[in-house]
Amino acid sequence: MSAVPEAVDPQARAAAAALTERTVNCEPSVEALASKIAGGKPLRVKLGVDPTAPDIHLGHCVVLGKLREFQDAGHIAVLVIGDWTARVGDPSGRSATRPMLSHDEILANAQTFREQAFRILDPARTEVRPNGEWFGKMGLAPMFELASRATINQLLRRNDFATRMADDRPVSVLELLYPLLQGYDSVELEADVEIGGTDQLFNLMLGRDIQSRYGMPSQVVMTMPILPGTDGIQKMSKSLGNYIGVTDAPEEQFGKIMSIPDALMAEYFRLMFSREPGPTGHPGEEKRRLGRLVVAQFYGEAAAATAEEHFNRVVRDREAPTEIGEYRIDGEEVHIPALLVDALGIGSRSEARRLVTQGGVALDDDPVNDLDMPADALRGRVLRAGKRRFVRLV
RNA sequence: GGGGGGAUGCCCGAGUGGCCAAAGGGAACGGUCUGUAAAAUCGUCGGCUACGCCUACGGAGGUUCGAAUCCUCCUCCCCCCA
Numbered sequence: 001m002s003a004v005p006e007a008v009d010p011q012a013r014a015a016a017a018a019l020t021e022r023t024v025n026c027e028p029s030v031e032a033l034a035s036k037i038a039g040g041k042p043l044r045v046k047l048g049v050d051p052t053a054p055d056i057h058l059g060h061c062v063v064l065g066k067l068r069e070f071q072d073a074g075h076i077a078v079l080v081i082g083d084w085t086a087r088v089g090d091p092s093g094r095s096a097t098r099p100m101l102s103h104d105e106i107l108a109n110a111q112t113f114r115e116q117a118f119r120i121l122d123p124a125r126t127e128v129r130p131n132g133e134w135f136g137k138m139g140l141a142p143m144f145e146l147a148s149r150a151t152i153n154q155l156l157r158r159n160d161f162a163t164r165m166a167d168d169r170p171v172s173v174l175e176l177l178y179p180l181l182q183g184y185d186s187v188e189l190e191a192d193v194e195i196g197g198t199d200q201l202f203n204l205m206l207g208r209d210i211q212s213r214y215g216m217p218s219q220v221v222m223t224m225p226i227l228p229g230t231d232g233i234q235k236m237s238k239s240l241g242n243y244i245g246v247t248d249a250p251e252e253q254f255g256k257i258m259s260i261p262d263a264l265m266a267e268y269f270r271l272m273f274s275r276e277p278g279p280t281g282h283p284g285e286e287k288r289r290l291g292r293l294v295v296a297q298f299y300g301e302a303a304a305a306t307a308e309e310h311f312n313r314v315v316r317d318r319e320a321p322t323e324i325g326e327y328r329i330d331g332e333e334v335h336i337p338a339l340l341v342d343a344l345g346i347g348s349r350s351e352a353r354r355l356v357t358q359g360g361v362a363l364d365d366d367p368v369n370d371l372d373m374p375a376d377a378l379r380g381r382v383l384r385a386g387k388r389r390f391v392r393l394v
Numbered sequence: 395g396g397g398g399g400g401a402u403g404c405c406c407g408a409g410u411g412g413c414c415a416a417a418g419g420g421a422a423c424g425g426u427c428u429g430u431a432a433a434a435u436c437g438u439c440g441g442c443u444a445c446g447c448c449u450a451c452g453g454a455g456g457u458u459c460g461a462a463u464c465c466u467c468c469u470c471c472c473c474c475c476a
Contacts, residue, residue, distance in 0.1 A: 232431095241421095255430070262431045284429035315430055335443060351423080354438055360424045371443070386424065 012038035019069060022274055024198045025223040027205065033220045036192050043075040044127075046191035046219070048182055048200075049117075050082050054109035056116040057243035058294070059227040059236035062271050063195055064120040066224055070193070071125040078127045079117060080185050081110040084135040119246055119298060134188045135181065149213040150180055150206065158202045179203045183210035191219045198223045199235075227271050232261040250295045254307035255315065255388075257291035265290060272297075314390075320382045324390045327383075332375050336361070336368060343383060343391045352385075360386050 008031060016034035020026045026033060036043055047067055049060075056064070067077045083106045114128055155176050156162060179202065186194060186207040194204050201223050208218035226235045229242025236243045244256045260268070262283045269278045273293050279286035288308060295304040314321050327343035340352035340361065353371065355361050361368040363381045378393045 259430050262429090264431090282429080283431065287429080287431075311430085337443080347423095348441065349443085350441060351439085353442095353444090355424065358424045358437065387430075 008034045009038040015073060019066075019073065020222065022224065022271065023066070023222045024225055025201060025221065027208070027221040033193065033222075036220060043070065043192040044078050044190060045070045045075050046078045046080060046186060046189055046194040048080045048082055048185060048194075048196065049110075049113055051106050051109040051113055054112035054116075055238055055243075055245050055247065056113060056119075057236055057238065057245045058268075058272065059197075059229070059243065060117075061120060061246065062227050063197060063224050064117060065272070066195055066222070068120055068122065071122045075193075076125055076127060077121055078129060078189050078191065079114070079121075080189065081113065081128060081130040082182075083107060083110055083130040084132040084181070116246055129189065131181070131185050131188075134184075146180055146184055146210075147177075149210055150183075152176070154206070154209075155179060179206045180210070183207035186211050186219055187214045187216065190216065192217075193220045193222060195222050195224065197226045197235075199226060225271055228264060228267060230256055230260045230264075232264045244294065246298055250299045250303045250307040251310045253295050253298070254291040254304075254311050257294055258287055258311065258315075260287070262287070314388060318387070320384070320390050324382065324392050326394050327391045328394050329375050329378055334373055334375050334378055336371050336373060339378075339383070340385055343393070344385050344389045346385060346389075355385055 013031075013034045015037050016030050019033065020030050045067060047063060071077050083103075110130065118126070158179070161176070182203045183206045185191075187210060191207070191211075194207055196204050201221070204219075204221040204223065208221060212218045228234070229236035229240055230244060231240075231242040234240050234242060238245075244253055248256070257268075265279045265283065265287055268290055269276060273290075276289075276293065279290070291311075292304040292308060295307045299307075310321060313319050327339075329339065336356060337346075337349035337352035340346040340355065341349055346352040346355065352361075356368055356371065359367055362384045363378065380393065382390055382392050384390050
């Protein structure tokens with residue numbers, strides 16, 4: 001950070017410094033943020049969300065958490081629901097073009113997203129704006145005007161476009177438009193700050209350009225680190241199946257945390273619980289602590305404790321959970337594969353049969369070896385498939 | 395407008411007339427181990443009351459005793475030239 005020419009209000013500087021904690025970028029500078037804060041008006045802090053994958057997971061929480069910090073400091077969160085731009089599909093980090101979504105799907109997704117976002121954001125200080133609001137009625141003339149304010153050269157500098165071009169893989173014109181549209185959102189919303197993951201840096205920066213070409217002050221751009229998924233390799237995302245959702249059951253969240261690679265823990269602590277000390281003790285214990293923190297954040301301390309107990313009981317001690325569903329069996333002779341499919345949701349009878357053959361099915365603690373059993377031998381017992389699927393037969 | 399390449403199981407990717415329900419890898423699942431980490435290891439991985447039957451290799455037909463493999467048409471994708 002270079003020295004500020006004219007001393008910005010020290011209080012604003014302190015506030016800006018606090019708000020840039022854990023960020024990767026703050027462009028053009030922290031001072032720029034400070035002087036916006038010093039202006040005295042609540043800042044409009046924009047976050048664009050792409051409603052193609054509606055469920056919010058821990059990865060979103062890093063950015064949403066930052067937004068919440070802004071809210072707590074008296075600023076306004078502006079959530080842009082990309083209902084219109086989702087028809088285009090954000091090419092960020094993607095190696096291939098994405099499919100377009102129908103308008104109905106997008107709206108439903110956006111609604112889900114909004115509900116879940118309020119688990120973190122303060123609804124009173126949040127403005128939610130679908131960008132179809134302005135794009136829906138944008139004619140070709142304003143579109144041309146927008147298009148005239150950016151160059152292909154500029155757009156092609158973007159990394160994933162560049163690599164795809166180099167590999168002779170397709171880049172659609174529509175995708176090329178995406179950053180422009182996102183930038184235009186900032187114009188419409190008069191954003192003072194825009195936040196995103198580091199993979200959004202290009203788009204966010206383009207927003208600055210576009211704003212200034214429309215004659216308004218450029219937004220400050222802040223990026224947050226990308227939270228790796230539970231596999232520890234790729235970024236957390238629903239479509240990759242390596243995510244922990246905010247609406248996942250407490251036991252589910254705890255269990256997923258327990259299964260992440262050790263090497264990931266420090267990162268999770270740092271990005272999600274910066275006020276907590278990082279992992280120092282036994283990895284297993286520290287991971288438990290992380291799991292409790294995650295669950296507590298969404299469901300409270302009590303739920304966190306319960307989730308851990310559940311984990312101890314079911315996973316560590318291999319016992320049946322305290323609460324299990326019941327399944328009513330009819331008839332006298334029961335075909336076990338069929339039962340596993342009906343009662344425990346195993347994918348197919350063939351798969352169920354394999355489970356039995358491989359010793360993965362038990363009644364109470366006795367392994368099941370037969371494919372057919374009399375109903376009397378089943379009633380009142382707990383059927384278990386693998387480590388974590390249970391049902392009580394009645 | 396012309397020329398070329400391609401579409402295989404959840405994903406990647408072999409296979410060019412029978413030995414193919416389809417190699418190999420990844421993912422996933424089950425067993426052992428364990429801290430539901432990593433690593434290791436054994437096994438499974440289209441369906442079906444099942445030493446057999448059914449459905450499958452982009453779609454529809456055809457050739458053949460027999461096709462993922464050959465032919466025709468169609469759909470979609472990619473590349474090159476104009």
